[in-house]
Amino acid sequence: MAQNVQQWFMAVDVDRSGQISVQELQKALALGNLHFSLAVCRHLIRLYDKDQSGQIGLNEFVDLHGYLVQCQQTFYQHDRNRAGYLSPPDVWNAVQSAGYRLDTPAFEASMRAFDPDRNARFELAEYIAFTLFLRSAANTFQGFDQARESRVHLDFNQFVYAAANCR
Numbered sequence: 001m002a003q004n005v006q007q008w009f010m011a012v013d014v015d016r017s018g019q020i021s022v023q024e025l026q027k028a029l030a031l032g033n034l035h036f037s038l039a040v041c042r043h044l045i046r047l048y049d050k051d052q053s054g055q056i057g058l059n060e061f062v063d064l065h066g067y068l069v070q071c072q073q074t075f076y077q078h079d080r081n082r083a084g085y086l087s088p089p090d091v092w093n094a095v096q097s098a099g100y101r102l103d104t105p106a107f108e109a110s111m112r113a114f115d116p117d118r119n120a121r122f123e124l125a126e127y128i129a130f131t132l133f134l135r136s137a138a139n140t141f142q143g144f145d146q147a148r149e150s151r152v153h154l155d156f157n158q159f160v161y162a163a164a165n166c167r
């Protein structure tokens with residue numbers, strides 16, 4: 001394990017509990033200029049909380065940290081003019097390269113959902129929140145698509161369950 005990841009974990013675990021809570025994660029990411037709502041931090045924890053403790057231990061943190069680094073790399077690869085934000089075509093290329101095959105209506109609707117001020121600029125935190133959504137959408141969809149037909153049939157309760165799992 002990289003020494004600096006372990007050091008970062010210890011710095012984030014302010015109360016020395018050996019676990020990172022949602023509040024500790026939110027504060028630490030904000031220090032790195034990544035401002036996320038508690039809901040997004042909770043989403044991030046949910047994806048990496050393998051033992052379902054509700055918090056992030058050191059081994060879980062290694063994977064979570066790896067994901068953030070990977071998002072950051074993709075973001076900067078597509079921010080060619082170093083503006084600090086991605087335009088919609090940049091985001092399109094970035095999500096394509098991350099393996100999500102969206103059609104135009106799905107892409108535009110999800111872009112609007114993750115650009116609440118509609119300025120068509122995606123800063124790193126917004127881009128990460130968007131990719132979290134896509135990941136959970138893909139995971140949830142695959143959970144229902146047991147036959148691997150790329151098509152699911154949901155009743156209302158299943159739809160609510162699916163939608164709640166994507167955020």
Ligand SMILES: [Ca+2]
Pocket residue numbers: 013014015016017018019020021024
């Ligand atoms: Ca803690």
Ligand SMILES: [Ca+2]
Pocket residue numbers: 048049050051052053054055056057060
């Ligand atoms: Ca955990």
